[in-house]
Amino acid sequence: MTAMISVLVIDDHNMLRGALCEILDRESDITVVGQAADGRSGIAQAEQLYPNVVILDVEIPGEDVVTTLLRLRAVSPDTRVLIVSVHQDMGLIRELVECGIAGYLHKSARRETLLSAIRTADSDGEVIVYVSWQEDRRSADGNRDGSPDQALTARELEVVERVASAMSNRQIANALGITEGTVKRHLRNIFQKLGAVSRLDMVNRATAAKLIVPYPPE
Structure with a gap:
């Protein structure tokens, strides 16, 4: 039997966070163990739950994302952090990669891409960076299968x-x-x-x- 991947979602947009949790809970190998609207409560939950993967929005109330990331890694060292954002600042992405993130996804990514990134993060695979232009190029090329290998x-x-x-x-x-x-x-x-x-x-x-x-x- 495949081991379940436990996920904690930290995003201050209630509707988007709820929709994301519903999508993840439909997967047979993924379970959402917690959700938070800010970094402080997210860190507190990570310290108690030790999730396999944390999905962290770049812009959340409280401390900046790098500080939140480092605190997450301190309280739950084995947890892999997957960053999601509407921005694609390569300077910030490189800084976060250096801090040990498992991946960085633009919020335009398809459902299949997100699920693949979560599973890759849990397997300690190579860091994935996925930005919005890749989705646009696939649509223009008529490739709509949502394949994550374009990242x-x-x-x-x-x-x-x-x-x-x-x-x-x-x-x-x-x-x-x-x-x-x-x-x-x-x-x-x-x-x-x-x-x-x-x-x-x-x-x-x-x-x-x-x-x-x-x-x-x-």
Whole structure:
């Protein structure tokens, strides 16, 4: 029998939080063990419940999201935190990734994407970053199956940034502590996800989607 994934939802929008909890409770392997409208009460519940996954809105009353995240990790170290937001500030996303989040989802993500992210978070998989432009591109391409594999991972974002700074595959491998073969695998995945046909096209698409900040001309 599959183990249940316990989830705590922290979001100050009562209607959205309630709807999200209803969606999650319909899944046979997910159970909502608590919900909160602010960071303080969410942290208190996490300390008592030790959920597998916390879904945390970026903009909640009280302390800033980074402080809330760090306090959550302090009271329940094994809990994986999945951030949801209507914003896609890549600077904030990188800061949260460095603080140990399991993923960052734009609120435009489909139900299937959210469920996949929760299951990936519980399995301690690679950090997933999913922003709104990916949903728009799938709709334009006529791909409406809600497949979650269009999301770039944190590692793939690191590769894109280094390609944008004109680093070779070998230089990227050395910088990230991985093999050149792994760099090539990441690039193939990124090309497919962005619909890019060259390294320059990949960088241009990533820049247009605000996944990376372009370097100023010298």
